[in-house]
Amino acid sequence: MSKIAFTYFLKVVLLVLAQAVIFNNLVLFGMAVPLVFVYAIISMPITWPTNLSVTIGFLLGLTVDIFSNTYGVNALSCTVLAFARKPIFHLYVQRDDDLAGLKPSQRSMGSAAFLKYMLTMTVAYCALALTVDSLAVFSFWRILLQIITSSIFTSALIYALDSIFTRQHEKGL
C-alpha cells in the first residue's frame, strides 16, 4: 500500500510540474489545451475511498490553479471529477472482484476498456474546466470547439503517457 501511495505521489508531482512547465505552453492553434495532469485522477487506484480521492483531487486542482493563475477553476473541476471517478469506472468494468490495488491502465483494464474510461473522464474534465474558465467571456461555439479539440489533444497525450508508465512498470517487475 505505502509503495503504491509513494509512487502515486511521485507521479502526481511529476505531472503537475510537467503541466506547469511544458503542457501549459503547448496550446495548439490557440485552442487545444492539453490538461495532462488529469491522468493523476484517471490512474488513481480504484479502491481508494472517495473521501481520499476527492481530497487529492481538490489539492491537485488547487496546485495546478496556483501554477496557472486560474484561481479555483481546476480545484472545482478536479473535485467533481474525483467524485465521479468510481461511477464512470464502473460504467465500463462491471466485475467488482479482484480490484484490490488496481490502478486503471491499459495493462490492468485492457486497451478498449481503458480507452473508453479515459475518454469519458477526459471529455468530462475538459467540458467542465473550460466552461467554468471561460464563463461570461466566450461564445458557446468557441467553447464547444475548444472542448472538442482539447479533449482529443489531452486524451492522445494521456494514452501515450499511460503506455510509457505501463511499460516502465513491466520492466521493473
Add this chain to the structure above:
Amino acid sequence: MRELISFFVRNSKWFFFLLYVVLSCVLLFSRNPYQHHVYLTTANSAVATVYGAANEVYSYFNLRQANNDLNERNALLQAELISLQNQVLRMQEDTLANDTALMPEGARRFEFVVAHVVSNSVAKPYNYITLNKGELDGVKPEMGVVDQNGVVGIVNVVGPHYSRVISLLNPNLKLSCKIKGNSNFGSLSWTGSDPRYATLEELPKHTVFHPGDTVVTSGYSAVFPEGLPVGVVEEGSDGKNDNFFTLKVKLFTDFATLSNAQVVINNDIDELNKLAEADYKPAR
C-alpha cells in the same frame, strides 16, 4: 446521537465533496484579480522558483527575435538621441545664461526596472504574466509594465522576489489610449479571442484616424507615461453607441514570445494618489 454520527460517517463522501466544491467556488467567484492572495498566484515564491528554473532553459528559445527587436529599437533610439542632442546644443546656444531650462520636469518622474518574464500565457480567457522582480526591487501593485515594443500590462500581486502582472490580454484590464497626434482618448481592452489584437472603444465620433495610425497611452492614469506605443489601427467601425468609434488595434507587443519587460515606476504616485483621495472628501 449514535445514529447521527453513523449518518455522517456513512455519507462522509458527500460532505467532503460539498466542502471542496464550496471552497473552490469561493475562490472562483472572487474573480477580481486585485484581491487575489499572493500564495494562490504565481507570485508565490515556490511556484515562481519552478518557473524561474524552467525559464533558464526557455529564455534561449526566443533570443533571435528579441535580438532583432532590440536592434531595431536601438536604431530608433540612436536616431532620437542624435536629434535630441542637436536640439540640446541649439538650446544651450540660446540659453547659456539660464541652465535650469535644461532640466525637463518629466524626465525624473518615471523610472524603469528591467525584469525577466518567468511565466506567461496567451490562450486563456484571463491571462497573467509572472516577472522575476518583486517588492524588494521596488515593484508595487498597479505599476505599469512595458517591453521594447509596447505596453504589456499592469502589476497586481507582488511577492518579495516575484510579481504577477495582469496581461493586456485580460478582459479585466482597461487601458486609456489615444491616437498619436490627437488628443481624444478611448479605452483599450482585449476581446478574448486573438492575442494579436485588442479593441479601442469609446473613441469620440469626431476623432480623425486612418488605418495604420499609431495608438499610444494617453497618460491620464498614473500607471503609464504619455505616448508609450501600444499598437496600430487595423480597422474602424461604429461602436455599440452611435456617438463613439470602436477600433480594432494590432498590438505591438508579441505576447507569445515575451521574454523581457520593464516595470514603470512613477515617482509621483504618492502625490497623485493623495490628490485623488482628496477628491472623495467633501470640502469643509
